[in-house]
Amino acid sequence: MFAYAFSNQDGFLYPLQNKYKTRIAATEPLALGKHSVVFDFAYDGGGMGKGGTGTLSVDGQKVAAGRIEFTQPIRFSLDESFDVGEDTGTPVIDEYGAKMPFKFTGTLNKVEIDLGADGLTPEKHGELERLQRDYAMRVQ
Numbered sequence: 001m002f003a004y005a006f007s008n009q010d011g012f013l014y015p016l017q018n019k020y021k022t023r024i025a026a027t028e029p030l031a032l033g034k035h036s037v038v039f040d041f042a043y044d045g046g047g048m049g050k051g052g053t054g055t056l057s058v059d060g061q062k063v064a065a066g067r068i069e070f071t072q073p074i075r076f077s078l079d080e081s082f083d084v085g086e087d088t089g090t091p092v093i094d095e096y097g098a099k100m101p102f103k104f105t106g107t108l109n110k111v112e113i114d115l116g117a118d119g120l121t122p123e124k125h126g127e128l129e130r131l132q133r134d135y136a137m138r139v140q
Contacts, residue, residue, distance in 0.1 A: 024054045026063035034109070035059055041068070045119070048128060049073030074132050084111050 030037075036059055043052040049071055056064040083089070085108060086101040120128065 022054070022066060022068045024056050024064050024066040024068075026056060026058065028063070030058065043071070047124075048131070074128075074135055084108065 024039075038057045040055045040057070041052050042055070044050045051067065051069040051071065054066055054068050055062055083101075086103040088101050
């Protein structure tokens with residue numbers, strides 16, 4: 001069972017994602033039937049783009065964990081997608097390229113995303129806005 005990949009094939013715009021790819025996967029396949037699959041990310045903090053630990057749980061039991069060295073410090077381009085059940089943008093991992101859109105054929109009863117509080121100070125929010133503007137000017 002595969003749960004998370006952090007990747008982007010565009011090494012020019014996102015060089016760290018092209019270089020560092022993380023896969024957190026259980027050692028056993030997911031059994032047939034209804035399950036609750038949870039991916040939890042514990043961010044290191046200390047600024048944008050920092051890493052953390054990802055933990056994959058099935059039905060309340062931890063099945064895998066791993067270190068993710070970097071996170072996306074700003075948003076992706078508008079032509080990338082956030083998909084559930086298939087991938088219509090850049091393949092999240094290289095192995096998916098030939099299988100695009102790599103549709104999930106089971107049934108998803110519910111998808112819940114809880115981002116939690118960002119914990120940023122007003123100064124950090126201002127810094128983030130400045131960095132987003134600077135980045136947008138560089139890629140135009």
